């Protein structure tokens with residue numbers, strides 16, 4: 001069953017064509033990685049999918065709800081870790097407090113942050129903040145979770161802990177769409193990879209297909225990563 | 229005149245000064261919030277109107293505004309002014325003037341909140357009202373506390389401007405006693421009054437700041 005269907009999405013910013021006719025399907029349980037050079041429109045695509053931007057054309061249809069994990073976390077600084085996770089389920093979904101609390105505690109346990117329940121975001125490392133923001137997104141029980149470069153604001157040591165969490169979610173068949181610059185991670189975790197270039201999907205397929213693609217832009221992009 | 233009668237007379241003036249101070253804060257803070265919404269409204273006529281209002285209120289002397297509020301009803305509408313209107317006019321004049329300053333402080337506070345906070349709230353499903361009330365407002369309050377304290381300290385000293393409408397607040401009384409008794413003492417008491425009053429304002433502000441220091 002496909003949870004998300006994007007067809008013929010277009011988006012301009014003051015005449016600059018950032019997305020040109022993008023179509024994509026995301027199936028239940030699939031992990032889709034979106035890769036591509038800076039400025040190719042990856043973030044804009046996620047922002048259109050999540051309603052933070054309105055596409056100029058095309059349609060986006062969902063089955064179920066979604067969550068989004070930001071590059072720079074965007075935790076609520078005035079809420080404790082536990083309140084960051086519990087507030088939306090209580091206030092927005094109006095679920096019973098006891099149930100929400102149990103879920104939040106179990107999510108924190110899963111993220112290895114049980115002792116940090118009463119801490120405030122400024123007291124956490126970047127990696128810990130990102131794990132809280134993943135827990136916050138998961139607490140609403142979304143059908144799809146979007147990630148926009150969840151590790152690029154983090155030191156390399158902290159990147160690993162986030163990738164591990166995402167891997168665990170993938171093992172539980174969480175449907176995810178992940179914009180990332182971590183090529184090895186995309187290769188190992190994603191079922192499907194989308195390579196974006198200058199506002200179009202230049203190449204898409206399984207990791208195997210993509211990393212052996214003959215597309216010259218794709219090869220050039222991969223070569224840059226190997227040099228790094 | 230004995231020191232005690234002097235203090236007694238001054239105390240009556242102090243009470244008026246404190247009344248002006250409290251009334252101004254009570255009315256200008258909410259009014260400032262309303263003006264701030266107007267200033268940030270998505271309808272441009274509302275935006276232009278509040279912007280003009282704020283620039284007039286900040287760009288002309290408070291004393292002149294007090295006189296306009298007091299004499300305006302007579303000169304514009306021909307309504308007979310009663311002496312009892314003096315104090316009311318003072319409250320109105322102060323409130324509408326300080327509201328303009330507070331509006332700009334609030335706006336700066338709201339605009340300093342990173343756009344990511346709105347985006348996170350939107351994705352999590354908060355309504356616009358919930359986002360403002362629970363996510364933006366608490367963070368704004370923390371950020372505007374120092375500039376609001378500054379304005380409040382200015383307000384304490386500005387209460388003396390009520391003399392323009394012949395309201396016998398503390399400083400007016402002090403001047404009268406100085407003239408009648410040729411003694412500097414009332415001025416010293418006046419200075420002490422303002423100083424201690426502002427010391428209290430600073431203490432309250434500090435306590436609030438401390439209360440809000442649990443997060444960054």
Ligand SMILES: Nc1ncnc2c1ncn2[C@@H]1O[C@H](COP(=O)(O)OP(=O)(O)OP(=O)(O)O)[C@@H](O)[C@H]1O
Nearest residue numbers: 013014016018036037038039040041042043044045
């Ligand atoms: N709000 C905006 N207004 C104007 N231009 C924008 C806006 N947002 C993005 N752009 C432009 O759209 C293009 C695509 O941006 P986008 O952020 O989607 O790229 P990206 O693939 O996510 O890049 P990166 O890997 O650097 O994050 C860029 O040229 C960018 O300057």
Ligand SMILES: [Mg+2]
Nearest residue numbers: 042043044149
């Ligand atoms: Mg991006």
